[in-house]
Amino acid sequence: MILTQLPAEFQAAKPVLDTIEAAGYEAYFVGGCVRDTILGKPLHDVDIATSAFPAEVKGLFKRTVDTGIEHGTVMILDHGNGYETTTFRTESGYQDFRRPDTVTFVRSLKEDLKRRDFTINALAMKPNGEVIDLFDGLADLKAGVLRAVGVAEDRFHEDALRMMRAVRFASQLDFDIEPATLQAITDNAALLSKIAVERTRVEWEKLLTGQKPVRGLQALLATELYRYMPLMADQKPALEQLVALPAWQLPTVESVWTLLAWLRQAPQPANVRQLLKAWKTSNELIDHVTAAVRALSALKCAGQLTSRECFDVGLAALTTANQVATILGFGQPQSHLDAAYAALPIHNKHELAINGGDLLKRQLVTPGPAMGRVLAACLDAVITGKVKNESTLLLDFARMVADSKNN
Structure with a gap:
């Protein structure tokens, strides 16, 4: 497949890829930006993968930032834009089910793509729009199917958050999770408890604001992934209520x-x-x-x-x-x-026509709790329409409130 109508974001980033390729290295647009372009969705980020090692990338550009240098990621600053550029890599030893113990930089695009989560995200694109599809991601995009790259259980053991990403993509893209991938989530759902709450929360919020949240929720319930989310273990009835609601977003x-x-x-x-x-x-x-x-x-x-x-x-x-x-x-x-x-009459307490200084000046109250109670009564009177928000009227009302509290 060759995409002939590329979004402006790719055109702006093309000089970065051209510079890398001119130096004898490979460079591709990768992941979600390629997927979303094929689906006709707006782009959020443009990510680049390259055979050039980090030091080699930095040597090609005047301005770079080491945003994740240990994982091969360098931010290239070009014409006011920032492009995260990551060296092809392999990973191994995920003892915490979150991060690799070892990252190895490689020159092979295939080795880099095979470590990615789902086939629809394992797509690469050349600067001319030619899509590189080594794991049948295009077929899955066409069929509306979410499928893990390779062995699903291996992908989820590498990063257990990928299980939440699966149900989130089901919602966002209105895709089905294919049976083997769904079964692997069911079998490994407990691993979600190893993931930082903040990371899980991002995926959960994206699921519920997706175009078809019910599809993601159904997968969440079917796999029992929800049981390993904060304060959600006993919330099956609430989730089922969500699923049963008429079409919603x-x-x-x-x-x-x-x-x-x-x-x-x-x-x-x-x-x-x-x-x-x-x-x-x-x-x-x-x-x-x-x-x-x-x-x-x-x-x-x-x-x-x-x-x-x-x-x-x-x-x-x-x-x-x-x-x-x-x-x-x-x-x-x-x-x-x-x-x-x-x-x-007013929309915040600072708009009240009198303040504590006015009460003290007229010796209606002394500093302390009494002042707060009188001001609160004045505020309520204005909000409920009992007294107009005018200083003279409010001072008279405040005097009456203060007197009644002293008697």
């Missing part, structure tokens, strides 16, 4: 975790935080999902949020909640929620 990582937290039937903030901490997510994501789950509960129970709930949740988390609620069957027109949020 999750647009963001925030919506992924909001839906998972909800289906775990543990929407309390402490339980949401426990789940997300187990998956080692960011504090920012934890706060967002906790707020979104709170909004989701309100949408489920009342069909709408009060002014105070809208204010506390914020528009971003409210949008996430509604995305999930729509999947679950009780979503609202987003325009209605946007309008309700826009109609709030």
Whole structure:
């Protein structure tokens, strides 16, 4: 196969390959960028593999960065772009089921491609668009099949994360996992526990935001891979609920975790935080999902949020909640929620027309907890429409609150 209409990303990177080839070495585009071009999907990265050893690559270019020199990867900086260029290599001795104990640089493209995970990722392409297919990856692409290169069990023992990548690709590409590869995942599922949570999380999030997440989830359930994911061992019913939902897609990582937290039937903030901490997510994501789950509960129970709930949740988390609620069957027109949020008198506490200094200046309170309680009452009064956000009116209201608390 020769691809005649190459994306602009390849055209921009072609001078890098030309330079390497002019020095007498081989150079190819490899992996996902070749696969996605054949499938007509947008490119995320352009990866290059070469017979030139790292020192030889560095000698050919003025600006390089050793991004993974021990594994043969050099970043070539060319015309404002960075291209990861990796020497053909073989690997051996995966004692931790994650990283090779030994990496050996070689001059053979076949030796390099045979260590890759799936046939659809073991494709190489020359600068002129000619695709090199040594493991029938093109046939598997055409058939929509995900197949391990060589012996599937060997590939999963080399890097157990490849099992999660398999179910993720099933979702992202809407592919079937062929029987031998699926069986090897089933037989070796427990090895996933050897993988860092952060690496597993990336694949899990990509699965659930894929074009056909149900296909990936079905494979996850069939192989019982889920049992070796953080806090998921007893979550088969929740996963089956996901599979049973009418056609759905999750647009963001925030919506992924909001839906998972909800289906775990543990929407309390402490339980949401426990789940997300187990998956080692960011504090920012934890706060967002906790707020979104709170909004989701309100949408489920009342069909709408009060002014105070809208204010506390914020528009971003409210949008996430509604995305999930729509999947679950009780979503609202987003325009209605946007309008309700826009109609709030203020959208954060810093917009309140008075502050602690104003209270002290008028000797309404003394520094301490009393000041916080009075300001909180003023904030609530403005949000709920009891008092306009005007300093004179708020100071009168604050005086009344302070007096009532002193009596």
